Every structure is written in structure tokens, then in C-alpha cells.
Amino acid sequence: MAVCIDGKALAAEIKENLKTDVRNFTERFGRQITLAVVLVGNNPASEVYVRNKVKAAEFVGIKSLSFTLPENSEESDVTELIKNLSDDKSVDGILVQLPLPKHLSEDKILSLIPPEKDVDGFTAYNVGNSTLFKDAIVSCTPMGIMYMLNSIPVPLCGKNAVVIGRSNIVGKPVSMLLLKENCTVTICHSKTANIKEITKQADVLVVAIGKPKFVTADMVKDGAVVIDVGINRTESGLCGDVDFDAVKDKASYISPVPGGVGPMTIAMLMKNAYLCALRRENA
Numbered sequence: 001m002a003v004c005i006d007g008k009a010l011a012a013e014i015k016e017n018l019k020t021d022v023r024n025f026t027e028r029f030g031r032q033i034t035l036a037v038v039l040v041g042n043n044p045a046s047e048v049y050v051r052n053k054v055k056a057a058e059f060v061g062i063k064s065l066s067f068t069l070p071e072n073s074e075e076s077d078v079t080e081l082i083k084n085l086s087d088d089k090s091v092d093g094i095l096v097q098l099p100l101p102k103h104l105s106e107d108k109i110l111s112l113i114p115p116e117k118d119v120d121g122f123t124a125y126n127v128g129n130s131t132l133f134k135d136a137i138v139s140c141t142p143m144g145i146m147y148m149l150n151s152i153p154v155p156l157c158g159k160n161a162v163v164i165g166r167s168n169i170v171g172k173p174v175s176m177l178l179l180k181e182n183c184t185v186t187i188c189h190s191k192t193a194n195i196k197e198i199t200k201q202a203d204v205l206v207v208a209i210g211k212p213k214f215v216t217a218d219m220v221k222d223g224a225v226v227i228d229v230g231i232n233r234t235e236s237g238l239c240g241d242v243d244f245d246a247v248k249d250k251a252s253y254i255s256p257v258p259g260g261v262g263p264m265t266i267a268m269l270m271k272n273a274y275l276c277a278l279r280r281e282n283a
């Protein structure tokens with residue numbers, strides 16, 4: 001029976017420690033750390049995410065500025081806002097909640113965020129530097145996953161890691177972080193043949209596809225560490241991409257949904273906002 005990797009508890013600990021760091025920052029530099037959160041449209045899931053991020057910022061002592069633009073906003077409305085926030089010296093971090101409405105170019109809008117205010121680590125500069133294993137702001141979900149993996153007594157060096165999903169926000173960056181930790185990494189996606197044969201070789205399995213209970217017990221190696229990134233809203237409530245009840249009897253460690261990667265992502269966002277503020281003070 002697997003041990004549960006409790007993301008909620010780890011995130012609470014990280015946020016509690018950040019409270020002190022943020023308080024020390026305010027005392028040292030005589031100003032509050034400020035995070036700008038931009039939401040375009042009324043996607044209900046995005047509204048929940050933004051609310052939780054603002055709540056977490058409040059908890060750790062980071063000031064948040066919320067900007068909500070209507071669904072039918074022109075691209076120029078959004079780019080102008082981002083440019084203003086980029087120029088605003090009191091703003092340490094800019095977060096644009098994704099996905100944006102279809103008529104807006106995510107690439108164009110994200111590219112306007114200055115790398116030093118890129119709290120989500122989505123800009124090409126930060127993704128590039130992170131991939132080069134150089135100093136960078138790393139995106140929050142992959143960083144949260146690595147924190148969870150580093151919280152358990154299983155060394156990553158030399159392990160076979162399999163990542164299912166190759167998105168820019170989870171699959172690709174977490175694969176690079178696992179590689180940096182000296183794992184041998186295989187990335188699977190929707191065109192991967194014989195996926196089960198690959199996942200069965202995984203000492204560490206990270207699943208980020210958005211398909212409820214896709215990973216079944218027969219796809220998992222005995223004793224594997226399984227991290228479930230998926231958030232799926234089904235008739236019976238929230239569930240992950242892993243069939244938790246079946247896989248927990250096979251894995252050595254497993255992260256639950258809810259209460260796993262989700263809270264870690266928000267804690268890491270707060271950490272990134274703090275790190276952005278420190279960098280901007282050259283501290």
C-alpha cells in the first residue's frame with residue numbers, strides 16, 4: 001500500500017515559511033511584494049484558480065492586484081495592460097491566467113511579460129534558461145512536482161522516469177527537471193505506441209494528460225512513485241489522471257487528487273513571486 005504524498009500539507013508548510021520571508025522582505029526593503037493577476041473572460045475553472053491564488057497571496061503577505069477583462073476583449077486591451085504592469089515599478093510579478101479566450105494569442109501576450117516579472121515561468125527566456133539548466137524562474141506545477149519528489153526518501157539519480165503528456169506548462173518542463181536530477185526520461189503523448197510497455201518500466205511516473213483515471217494498475221511497476229497532475233471534473237467529483245484506488249496498492253508513493261499537485265502549484269507561485277521580488281532588488 002503506497003504512502004500518500006500530501007501536497008496540501010507540504011504546500012501549507014511552504015506558505016507558512018514564506019510568511020516569514022515575505023515579512024523580512026518588507027522590513028528590509030520598506031515595501032510590499034506585489035503580484036498582478038490578469039484574468040480575461042469568465043472561464044469558471046480559471047475564476048476558481050485566480051481566487052485561490054489571490055487568497056494564498058493574502059495569506060503569505062503578498063499584495064495582489066486583480067485585473068479582470070471581459071471575454072470579448074481586443075488583443076490590444078490585454079497587451080496594453082501587460083505593458084503598463086511591466087512598466088509599473090511597484091509590480092514584482094505578472095500572472096496571466098491561462099487559457100485565454102481563443103481569439104487572443106497566448107504566445108504574443110506572454111512574450112510581453114518581462115522575464116524578471118514572469119512568476120509563471122512561461123516566457124521563452126525562462127523556459128530556455130531552465131532547459132539549459134541555467135538560473136531561471138521555473139514554472140510552478142513542475143517545480144511543485146519536483147518538490148514533492150524531493151520530499152520522499154527515494155533518490156531520483158539514475159531512475160527511469162516516464163512523463164505522460166508533453167504540454168509546455170507541465171510535461172515538457174517537468175521532463176527537463178527530471179533530466180536535471182539525472183533521471184533517464186521518457187516522454188509519452190497521444191501518439192505514443194504501446195504506452196503500457198513504457199509506463200511499466202517507470203520508477204517514477206508523472207501523469208499530466210487530463211483524462212480521468214487513465215493510468216490503471218496494470219500500467220504501473222511495483223513500487224513506482226506516481227505523481228498525478230490531472231484535474232478532471234466528473235459527475236462524481238474531482239479526480240486525477242490516475243486510478244488512485246487501484247494504483248495505490250501497487251505504487252510505493254502516490255499523490256492524490258485533490259490535495260496533491262494542485263496546492264503545490266499555488267505554493268510555488270507564491271515562492272516565485274517572492275524570488276522575482278528579491279531579484280528585482282538584486283538581493
Ligand SMILES: NC(=O)c1ccc[n+]([C@@H]2O[C@H](COP(=O)([O-])OP(=O)(O)OC[C@H]3O[C@@H](n4cnc5c(N)ncnc54)[C@H](OP(=O)(O)O)[C@@H]3O)[C@@H](O)[C@H]2O)c1
Nearest residue numbers: 141165166167170189190208209210229230231261262265
Ligand atoms: N494540478 C495543477 O496545478 C495542474 C496544473 C496544470 C495542469 N493540470 C492538469 O493536468 C492535466 C494536463 O494539463 P496540460 O495543460 O498539461 O494538458 P494539455 O495541454 O491538454 O496536454 C495534454 C497532454 O496529454 C497528452 N495526451 C492526451 N491524451 C493522451 C493519451 N491518451 N495518451 C497519452 N498522452 C495523451 C497530449 O498529447 P499530444 O501532445 O500528442 O496532444 C498532451 O501532450 C489537466 O487535467 C490539467 O487540468 C493541473
